[in-house]
Amino acid sequence: MKLKESFYQRAKxxxxxxxxxxxxxxxxxxxxxxxxxxxxTEAYSYKEKGSHAYNNLRTTRTETMFxxxxxxxxxxxxxIHNLFNIVTNKHDKAEAVLIRALEPVDGxxxxxxxxxxxxxxxxxxxxxxxxxxxxIDRKWDGKMLTGNYVWVEDRGxxxxxxxxxxxxxxxxxxxxxxxxxxxxxxxxxNPWISRP
DNA sequence: TAGAGGATTGAT
DNA sequence: TCAATCCTCTAC
Numbered sequence: 001m002k003l004k005e006s007f008y009q010r011a012k013x014x015x016x017x018x019x020x021x022x023x024x025x026x027x028x029x030x031x032x033x034x035x036x037x038x039x040x041t042e043a044y045s046y047k048e049k050g051s052h053a054y055n056n057l058r059t060t061r062t063e064t065m066f067x068x069x070x071x072x073x074x075x076x077x078x079x080i081h082n083l084f085n086i087v088t089n090k091h092d093k094a095e096a097v098l099i100r101a102l103e104p105v106d107g108x109x110x111x112x113x114x115x116x117x118x119x120x121x122x123x124x125x126x127x128x129x130x131x132x133x134x135x136i137d138r139k140w141d142g143k144m145l146t147g148n149y150v151w152v153e154d155r156g157x158x159x160x161x162x163x164x165x166x167x168x169x170x171x172x173x174x175x176x177x178x179x180x181x182x183x184x185x186x187x188x189x190n191p192w193i194s195r196p
Numbered sequence: 197t198a199g200a201g202g203a204t205t206g207a208t
Numbered sequence: 209t210c211a212a213t214c215c216t217c218t219a220c
Binding site: 052057059060061075076077078079080 | 212215216217
Binding site for chain 2: 078098100
């Protein structure tokens with residue numbers, strides 16, 4: 001079943017990032033449904049330098065992060081890739097979880113077509129790649145996860161505590177000591193996570 | 197209004 | 209190791 005707003009509006013973004021592992025991220029574009037199990041996430045907060053919203057920096061782009069938990073934050077990275085985040089916490093508490101990798105479940109043929117690949121492997125193993133496979137771009141920025149475009153489902157998959165690996169986040173060297181925060185979560189030995 | 201750089205990726 | 213590629217943010 002679809003996760004409710006209350007799941008996203010909790011205060012601890014790192015806890016939410018961990019809880020999202022094993023859940024299903026689903027997108028629906030032009031009646032085409034695609035989905036995958038979330039196997040890798042990272043948490044971001046206004047409290048630390050790794051985040052766009054650090055120090056409560058409010059700009060046209062970051063405004064979405066200040067919204068009530070439960071909407072999508074999609075932005076363009078390196079001028080090429082759309083990155084998909086889930087906004088968490090209450091209004092004006094700018095926090096979000098970056099979805100970094102999925103294990104494909106529904107609509108594999110559609111995802112391969114979008115990625116222009118003939119093999120399902122490695123087309124959702126990275127934050128820039130999975131948005132392409134799911135058909136997500138910046139037009140989806142601000143969309144509610146309680147709607148019918150993109151949402152997260154719980155299909156009852158149980159993740160053992162021992163199967164969750166915690167590490168530093170990737171690609172945020174500019175964040176100084178905050179780059180050392182243990183805010184990246186992924187499933188141990190899972191073949192679908194992004195390359196290290 | 198110009199200039200620098202980025203929560204990445206895939207090819208060399 | 210490096211280019212692609214363009215939007216965002218900052219400084220002037």
